[in-house]
Each structure stands twice: as structure tokens, then as C-alpha cells.
Amino acid sequence: MSRRFFLTAAWLGALTWPVLGTAAALKLALVVSLIPAALGCWNALRRAAVVPCRGLWAALEAASGRIPPRFQIWGLAAFLCVAPLFLRHQTKYINLATDTLIMVLLALGLNIVLGMAGLFMLGYAAFYAIGAYAFAILSLKFQVPFWGGLVAGAAAAALVGFVVGLPSLRLRGDYLAIVTLGLGETIRYIIKNEEWLTGGTFGCPSRPVFISFGLEPYSRKIGSPRFFGWPAAVESIHYYFLALAMVALSVVAMQRLSNSRIGRAWVALREDETAAQAAGVPTVWAKLSAFTLSAVWAGMAGVLYAAKQKFLAPEIFDFNLSALVLSMVVLGGMGSIPGVVLGAVVLQMIPWFLRDFFPEFQNYRLLIYGGLMVLMMIWRPQGLWPNTRRKIELQEETDAVA
């Protein structure tokens, strides 16, 4: 066991030596050769801690079991609504929370096509970009108010999603992944090249005009917008609540979607396309609706982002963003709504909290997430918070192989 690890360490050290340089390659080799020792320590620790931990866990479970799930949800909602009010002037926390909520929206959208319908889509950032740019251009050139822009952004993304979904009628698996990646990249090239429309590499400003429920339009003269007639002096909190409301509505919508007729059609499609077709599932309709709906969510997230950020740089919508959203869905558990939310929150928050202690984490982020995706596929393919149905399936499959 340890001999094998030692050989692996020596091999990896030698392999990475030209790229990493001597010191870092030696460090890597050292870390790898220490894995067995670390595993041993971890197991010993677990064995020592198993009794108290289990007691603690059981106590926690009993405590949470005493509170009905409905109260737990309302409690969480109340916390998410009230806590930011105390942080109103701490814009950076509010912005972090808003960004996280936008990523949650994106992850939920990707989850429709990847988790529920089992269709592989890369290049998801393109739909986000379309929503954002549609909103920015409409608000800048036609002074379209936010709610109109939201509808238009979602509609534009849906249209493109439908078109991108068309190849899925003939392609499966890896091919679909590459084609959607290519289409996403093409959209990015269009954004970069068509300067008359999108500002090209210079970026594109957006001017959100809000018509909130107090019908108070945003303008230089009147100043900050009002939310329910309440003057939102700190603008960022305004966007936070908007994002929170959208996430809450989306979670409810997703839950209902996954139990609806079309949701079940998606599951059937994911499990076995041929069998689904034979059983009378309209696969064409199911595939196209998965792509379209998924794009709608990305478009809405993009509109929110454009309104909040007020400036769009084309570099934001590159492959790294698609990769990030993909790793959120994979980490949380494909097809599981709470899992996807958890994955998005964890992966969005970690770099932010680590940046004081470990300022270079931003650079290492995708390196670590990539490794995490590989490890998750090997050890926990169902994700951190798996979908019940999927968990059972994966267990059965591993049993069948073993």
C-alpha cells in the first residue's frame, strides 16, 4: 500500500518536474507520499471520534426532527429576509449574497438539462450572456424597464436555447457536449465581434430602469429606486431581495416541474431514451423543452446580473463560467434541487471566505474544482445531497457491477 503510494509520488514528481519546477514537484511528491499516513490518521481519528460524533449527530437529528420541516423552511426564509437588513450598509456582504443567488439560479437552470433530462450541455454561459446582453441593449437603447427586460432577456435566451437544443434530437452523450460547447463559443464570438451591437471587447453598459411596485422609475433626478415604496438607499440590498425572490420562486417551480408530466418524461429520457420513446414519451418535445427552460433560467440570471452590475465585459461569459456552474451541479448532486443549491452556495462562498487567508485561491479555484469533479465521479457520483431516486439507481448500478 504505502509502497504503491511512494511509487506514485515519485512518478508524479518526475512527471510534473518540468512544468512545476524542482521545489514544487518535490512538494507534490511529498504530499502524495504522505496520503497513506494521512488516511491512517483520519481513520484513527474517525474511530476515536465515532462515538461522540454519532451522539452529537443523533441529538442534532432529534432536535431538527422535533421542528416540522415546514417551520424549517420558513425559518430559513425568515433568516434570509431579515439578516441582510442588519448588513444593509455592508455592501460587500450583500453583493456576495446576490452573486451567490445568481449562481444558484444558473445552477438550477443547468440542473434541468443535465440533472433531470440527462442531456449533457457545455457552454451554458452563453445563455447567461444572451440574457445579460439582451437586457443591457434594451435598457440602454430603448429604456425598457426592468420587468420588460426580464421577460425579453428570458425570451431571447429561450429562443437560442431552443435552437441549441435542435442538434440534441440527433446526438447523444459526448457529441452533444461538444456541439453545445461549440455553439456556446460561437455566441461568444458573435458578442466579441459585433461591436455595433454589443460593444465588442470594450464591454457594454446597462442602465436598469426600475418600475417597482411603487411605480417609481429610476432616474438621475429622483435618485435611488424604491422597493415596495420603501426608499432603498443601499441599492445592492434591492437586488438581493430581487434575487432572493427569484430563487425562491425557482425552487418552487423546479420542485413542481420535476414532479410534473414533463419532469417525469425527462427522467424517462435520462434513464433510457429508446425505452422512453417506446413507452410513448414524446422525446422530441421533452428534449426541446428541457433546453428551452434551462436557457430561460440562465437568461433570467443574466438579466439580474446585468441590472446589478451595470456593465458587461465579454470575458465574464467564457468557458470558465460554464465550468464553474457545471462543477456546482456535479458537486451538489445532479438532479437534486437542494443539492444544486448547496453546491452553488458552497463553491461560490468558499473562494470569498478564503481570500483573506489564502489570497491566491482565486487562481487555484478551477484547478481544485476540476480535481473535485474527478474525485466526485469516482467516490460519490450521486453528489453531496443526492436526489433520492438517483441515489437508489446508482447504488443498484454499482451493485450490479460488483
Add this chain to the structure above:
Amino acid sequence: MTQALVNGLTLGAVYALVALGYSMVYGILGMINFAHGEIYMLGAFHGILALAFAQHYLANFSPVVCLLGALVLAMLFCGGYGFTLERIAYRPLRHAPVLSPLISAIGMSFLLQNYVMVAQGSGIRGFPMEFGRRLTETRFSAFAGAEFSLLEVFILATSLLCMAGLHLYIYRSKMGKAMRATSQDRRMASLLGVDVDRVISATFIAGSALAAVAGVMVSMYVHAVKFNDGYIMGMKAFTAAVLGGIGNIPGAMLGGVLLGVVENIGIWFLGAGYKDAYSFIVLLLVLIVLPRGILGEQVSDKV
């Protein structure tokens, strides 16, 4: 126009080299090795790093020896990366559901890309051109006003040499025979005494070494490499592999050359702004109109 053809032929030969890696892995495992483009990028980096070393410490060696040495080193290390990649990311998932190896491959692609970015920086890394000056400065005029450099001849010749070598390896060596057997029927081959794990490792090593050659040559041709170059190259090479018929080795060569020519003619007609988008459009058209590719024989259930 003829200039576009000449440039396209050169680039196409390189696409073909990378496409061979996709095709070989697809032929044997039935999956797309998403991280293959990163191996190409690693090849370019290893070539440049080796030449930078030679520049400092082996200044009185002839440039040709240095260049060949860098090429061999890049092939060796990339073979190692390909081998390790398969052992870590694909072998444990060989019997998992279809989506798992795909996600693991994409994860590995991010990992390798960002590993190079962290270690070597996110900027452009220049090729030490004194090793290639002789090659780029000697130019020939060809037919109809087109012009090509010795470097282009070198790239074409090396690519053809590699392809011929691969052909010999697959059709003459014992391992090549085992590869062909495995790609026909993996289970049957293993029943007849072929060590399938070894065959798969050999496939990855050979494909990665070819990608390394492509990486070194392209970095010399365009004078630089960047940590995220592999991903666009991977897309194009994959398109080439599909165009020629995936799993089919002569098809990969044909597809690569065709794609290179199409791309350069596209640039010539429509400008360079959408340069990288042409291959996606070609890919989409091929998958819809001719999913088997030009030389593909059997209908694959993936398409």
C-alpha cells in the same frame, strides 16, 4: 487563395495529428477524451521549456539537435501525462454510467489547464525563435504566387512521418494487433489473452505523444503558447476526427487536412474575426448531414 491552401495544408496536418489521439481512444474505449487538447498544450509547453533550458545550458549544440531533443522530451512527458490521465480519471470509471467518465474527463481538462496556468502563469509564453529562425526565414515560392517556408515543409514532413510511424505501429507490431482486436471487441480480446489495460494505456501514450509533436510544431509556427490553447485545438481536432469518421485513423488524417483548408479559405473569404467558429460550424454540419464522417463505416449509436 493558393496561399490559403498552403497554410491550410500545414495546419491541417497538425489537426490530423491531434485528431488521431481522439480517434484512437474513441475506437478502443468508445469515449471522447476531453482532456486531449490539454495534452497538446502540455506538449507545446514542454517543447518550449526544453528549448529554454537548451538556450541557457547547451548553447553550443546545433539548433537542429536541440529541436529534435525538445520534440522527443515533449513526446516522452506527454506520453506520461496521457498514461497518468487514463489511470487516474478513466480507469476507475470504466464500468460507470456514461455521464461519469465524461464529467471526469472535463474535470481533468480544467485541472490540467489550471495546473499549467498556476505553474507557468496566465500570459503568453513565447517560443525561443533562434531555434526556428533558419526554418522560418528560408522561403520558397510555389505555384500561382503562393509562398511557403521551410518550417511549413518541416511540419508537413514530420506529421507525415508520425502518421506513417503510427500506421506501421498499428498494422505491423504485436501491440498494434492487440489494439485492433480490442477496438473490434474488447471482451473477446480479453478472453483471447489480450491484456486490455495495457492496450488502453498504450493507446493513450501513443495518442498523447502525437499530440505533443503537434504542440511543439504549432508553438513554433505561431511563435507562442498560452495555457488555454488546448481547448480550441481540442475542439478543432475533434471536428477533424468526426469529419473523417471517428474511430477511423486514415479518416482522422483526411479530416484534419480538409478542416485546415476549409478554415483558411473561410478566413480568406470572411475575415479572421470568426476564425475559430468555422470549425464548430463544420462540426455541426457534419454531424447533421453526414454523421458517419467521410470514411466511417459503421453507424455508431452515439450519433
